[in-house]
Amino acid sequence: MTAPTLDPETSRRAARRADSIEPALKVEGLWKIFGAKADRIIGTPDEHLSRKELQSRTGCLAAVKDVSFEVAQGEVFVVMGLSGSGKSTLVRLLTRLIEPTAGTVRIDGEDVTQAGKAQLRALRRNHMAMVFQQFGLLPHRKVIDNVAYGLEVRGEPKAKRLARAQEMVDLVGLSGYEGSFPDQLSGGMQQRVGLARALAVDPQVLLFDEPFSALDPLIRRDMQNEVCRLHEEVGKTMVFITHDLQEALRLGDRILIMRDGEIVQIGTPAEVVANPADDYVRDFVSDVPRSHVLTLRYVVRPAHDGESLDGPVMQANQIVRDAARQVLASSLPVRVYDDDRFLGVVDDEDILRVVVAEEGA
Amino acid sequence: MSATAVRERPTGPAARPPATTRASRPRISVRRHWRPFLLGAVVVLWLVLWAVLKGTQTLELGGAEKTDFHLWLNSVRDSFDAARSNSAVFEYVVQPLTDGLNGLVAFLQSLFSQPSALRPVPQVGWLGVVVLLAWLAFALAGVRSMLLVGACVLLFGFFGYWQQSIDTLVVTFVAVGLCAILGPPLGIWMARSRRVSAIISPVLDLMQTLPSFAYLAPLALVFGIGPAAAIVTTIIYSLPPLVRITEHGIRNVSPTTLEAVTSMGGTAWQTLTKVQLPMARRTIVVGINQCTMAALSMATIAALINGPGLGQPVLQSLQSLDVGSAFVSGLAIVLMAIMLDRTTTAASERSGIEARVARGTSAGGFRGPRARRVGVIAGAVIAAVAIYLSHNYLALAKFPASPDLGGPLGKAVSAATNWTVGTFSGFTGWLKDTITTLLVNPLESLLAQSPWWVMALVLLGIALALGGRRAAVAAAACEAVILGTGLWNESMKTLATTLVATLLVVVAAVVVGVWMGRSRLADAIIRPVLDAFQTIPSFVYLVPALALFGPTRFTAIVAALAYGVPIATKLVADGIRGVSPTTVEAAESMGTTGWQMVSKVQVPMSRAAVVLAANQGLLYVLSMVVVGGLVGGGGLGYLVVSGFSQGQLFGKGLAAGIAITALGIMLDRITQHAAARLGRA
Structure with missing residues (x-):
């Protein structure tokens, strides 16, 4: 902080x-179906149809189907x-x-849908605050006034909102540009303005x-x-x-x-x-370099009989790429722990299998 | 991919089951075939029937003859006049409105242009008016506009039309002011509600389609002749562009920006005032520009119902065929048009976001915002001093009689016209006679000499072939109205003139438009000329046409050409330019010649634009052909004009107005539907 x-x-x-264990965002059974009488589809057998079938049968388009998740x-x-x-x-x-057709969204326990x-x-x-693909800046306002817009609509006094906006402009690295208009900035800089605008309302x-x-x-x-x-x-x-x-x-x-x-x-x-x-x-x-993503947890194997258990210790959440040098440098298999729990070992061959497999893919 | 799902829906056909596509394909091809066949059959049958039945059942009506409908309209007028004193609607709605508008104009006239009972000169003399207008131009637009306005206003005086010019400005300003109060809120409302837009749009359509000539008489009936009726007419004519452009401006605010603003929890009012209006400001000022130009155009035509201003001298000299005076007063109108157009355009450029960005980041200096503010305040002081002086000193109040530019200029123009007509009468006469005998006469004979029922069926058939069933229904309704007015024969004559002029307009528009669309250079040279032509009020076109061709039908056609060609040409040029460059490139890569490119790629791909150009050309031509009634154009326009001047012909003139309206709507519907059909195909 x-x-x-x-x-x-x-x-x-x-x-x-x-x-508290309250999630920041909790989404349950969220649906959005575009089209006439879309709300009547949910709860009928039609809701299980694939998107294509549903469209040809009812003319409605299911954009979001029964989505639930939590964000901590x-x-x-x-x-x-x-x-x-x-x-x-x-x-x-x-x-x-966009109005949901069904389902609930809670932000910090508050029900948005109701x-x-x-x-x-x-x-x-x-x-909440949102950052958009096409930026959505106000072309007739300077950067600082764009950033302050969210504070302005909720009625904060001018001096306070400008001070806050300036902090945000500095935070996203746009110091010196607060008096410019969006059109005068590059795309990346415009999106920084969008970011600062979203952050300004905290x-x-x-x-x-x-x-x-x-x-x-x-x-x-x-x-x-x-x-x-x-x-x-x-x-x-x-x-x-x-x-x-x-x-x-x-x-x-x-x-x-x-x-x-x-x-x-x-x-x-x-x-x-x-x-x-x-x-x-x-x-x-399939195109992802696996060694960049996978952790040792996904490579670890039980030790063979007679295998040495005197090698260095590493944590299971280490990314393979970062662990590779150490594993290859060690003459003994590396022992992998999840905190204090022993999971198994990793040796040169295990590491190379991850790296070579992606070459072959 | 914002809101993908919403946008993807309309592009559904690919996802539709293939069976329907296969089933509908043969039907479409059948439909394409019967239309040209029907058109051909109708024309052949028409020619045969015309040859056999020529001159019978044409419903011709003599000059002074009146039908019961016309007499009834006369009596309606009389009862209107009677009702003025004893009807509640008149007493509490119409009369206060009329008095209010008349009073406002009279007040402004006594302030700026006309002597009052108490003073032999207006309250503010010429010097005050000149400086005040120049200061306004400076404050709204800039230094260049200030100089232009100052020079133009002085020229009005030197031409000898000081009082009429200021009267025209008064009427235009009052009308534009009322439009500015009514228009933007209406446009905003339409932009916010699809339903309101769907209700008001057709009304605006009608207001724009009606030839202005048509509603002069009914309005004069309600508001009496004079400034009030002139202002109401002007508002009817100039409000639609402002409303439409405002709606367009508000609607065109980037949806992403609106979404972003909504996501931050702005109220509807905050969104409107902080986002939509500022972002649409430039567009709305463009709307004010369009509105002003339309208002000026109509304010001059309103001279027919005794509206004050420059239209009066133009009208008088047109009627007395005094080309010299008509030219000078027409020139004053043109100067006023240029002055208003440049000033409002400069004002709209100033209010554009780019200009505000440039101003907002320039750090002051000589041209900075602070220097400007000082200039505006200083200008206000100077204007106040000028007004004070011109109020108190006669020499600064009454515009000096010399130097008189108008008189000599008028004489010179008369002399030049006489010389031109004398020298080139061979050519102009040949041109007039050729087009009259080759195009106008045969077509008029074909349309007006056919029995009415033949014509009615022919028009229906053509509407069906070109525009489809809905166009045919509209045509049938309009035909019924025209029959009801008792002016079928006159309407057909007007239609013949209109069609000839439209044909010429479309030919010119396609030739020049294709050239402009293909060559940037041609576009850069021709477009400003067309723009200039479009700013000139329609009334003025009659003057040179009259000078060259005298009072005939052909004069109206020439004036209509000058009026209709610019808009149609621009539409064609934009259509050609709008053809996808990829397609052009692809065609080029296959070895297409220039002519093939035009005839096989560019024109076919922009045919919807060509038909739209024909549609706009038709409406412009129709309104001009009708105005041509003033200079011997005959047909319906002449009846409207004589309806104004002769009491017993009032009903007939009003009926002619109705017939013009019906004719306009019929032509508009047919071409609109044809354009829509071609756009789809």
Whole structure:
């Protein structure tokens, strides 16, 4: 936690985070079906139809089908899928930019789906903030006024909101540009403004809708690092939408993979790569350099009879790539522990199998 | 991929089961075949029937003849006049409105342009007016506009039309001011509610489609002739563009930005005032520009119902065929159009986001915002001093009679016209006679000499072939209305003139438009000329046409050409330019020649634009052909004009207005549906 975001509210929440097990975001049975009389489909046998069949039979399009998940406080939760998988609809359902057809969304225990107009507005103003693919900046306002907009609509006095906005501009590394207009900035810088705008309202949950897809690859990497840094500094809960698997693996504590509006798999990056739920996910992760994602947990094996158990000790959550040098350097198999529990051993061959397998793939 | 699912829905056909596609394919091809066949059959049958039945059952009506309907309209007028004193609607709604508008105009006139009972000169003299207008231009637009406005206003005086010019400005400003109060809220409402938009849009359509000539008489009936009716007419004509452009501007605010703002919990009011209006500001000011130009155009035509201003001298000199005076007063209108257009355009550029960005980041200096603010305040002081002086000193109050530019200019133009007509009468006469004998006369004979029922069926058949069933229904309704007015024959004559002019417009538009669409250079040179033509109020086109061709039907056609070609050409050029560059490139890579590119790729791909150009051309031409009634155009326009001037012909003139409206709607529907059909195919 750094100074800029520490206000009484935040510290109170931080305290609560420590002793409560309330998830930051809880989604249960969320549905979105576009089309006439869409609400009548849920609960009938039709709801089990595939997206294509449903569309040809009723003309309705199921964008999000019965999605449930929880996001823990401070977690970075990535939703990944190809275009048309319903991930952008999903993130909009969370703040009701699109009205859900059925299901509930709770943010810090507050029910978003049941909120009245004013309550929803209050939730949007104080509890969540979103970063958009096309930035969505106000072209007629300077950077500083763009960042202050969220504070302005909730009625904060001018001096206070400008001070806060300036802090955020500094935080995202745009110091000196606060007087510029969005059109005068590069794409990456504009998205930093979008980021600062979202952070300015000090939300519990930050939502990212493919924020870096419109940026070129080098800038994208930069911005991903920026998000990692900000997450370390401000520790916000983040829901991050992307179609880019690399991005998902880089940023996510956990990843939700969607296809045709349904959840295919939820898991940590290593789980997803090591144990794909089906061929769709397997196909997806086939190009991933496994040694960059897998941890020793997925490589470890029981010691053979007579194998030496005097080698160095390593933790199971070490990424294979990071562990490789040490394992290869050691003449004895490395012992792998999950905290104090002995899981097994890893030797040169096990490491090479992970690295070589991906070459062959 | 924002809101993918919503956007993907309309592109559904691929997902639809293939059976329906296969079933519908043969039906479409059958439909394509019977239309040209029907069209051909109709034309052949028409020619045969015309040859056999020529001159019978044409429903011709003599100049002074009136039908019962016309007499009934006369009596309606009389009862309106009677009702003025004893009806509640008149007493509490119409009369206060009329008095209010008349009073407002009279007040502004006594302030700026006309002597009042108490003073032999207006309250603010010419110097005050000039400086005040120049200051307004500076405050709203900039230094260049200030100089332009100052020069133009002085020229109005030197032309000898000081009072009429300021009157025109008063009427235009009052109308635009009321539009600015009514238009943006209406546009915002339409942008926020699809239902409101669906209800109001057709009304605006109608307001824009109606030839302005048609509703002058009914409005004069309600509001009496004079400034009030002139202002209401002007508002009807100039409000639609403002409303539409406002709606467009608000709707076009980037959806991502709106979504972002919503996600931050802004209220609807906050979103409107902090986001939508600021982002649409430039567009709305463009709407004010369009509205102003339309208002000026209509304010001059309103001279027919005794609206004050420059339209009066133009009208008088057109009716007395005094080309010199008509030219000078017409020139004053053109100057006013240029002045208003440049100033409002500069104002809209100033209010654009780019300009605000540039201003917001420039750090002051000579051209910075602070220097400007000082300039505006200093200008206000100067204007106040000028107003004070011109209020108190006669020399600064009454515009000096010399130097008189108008008189000599008028004489010179008359002389030049006489010389031109004398020298080129061979050519102009040949042109007039050729087009009249080759196109106008045969077509008029075909349309007006056929029995009415033949014509009615022919028009129905053509509507069906070109526009489909809904166009045919609209055509049938309009035909019934025209029959009801008792002016079938006159309507057919007007239709003939309109069709000839439209044909010429479309030919010119396609030739020039294709050229512009293919050559950036041609576009860069021709487009400003077309823009200039479009800013000139329609009334003024009659002057040069009259000078060259005298008072005939052909004069109206020439004026209609000058009025209709710019808009149609621009539409064609934009259509050609809109053809996908990839397609053009692909065609080029296959060795297409220039002519093949035009005839096989560019024109076919932009045919919807061509039909739309024909549609717009038709409406513009129709309104001009009708105005041509003033200079011997004959047909319905002449009846409307004589309805204004002769009491017993009022009913007939009003009926002619109704017939014009019906004709306009019929042509509009047919071409709109045809354009939609082609756009789909």
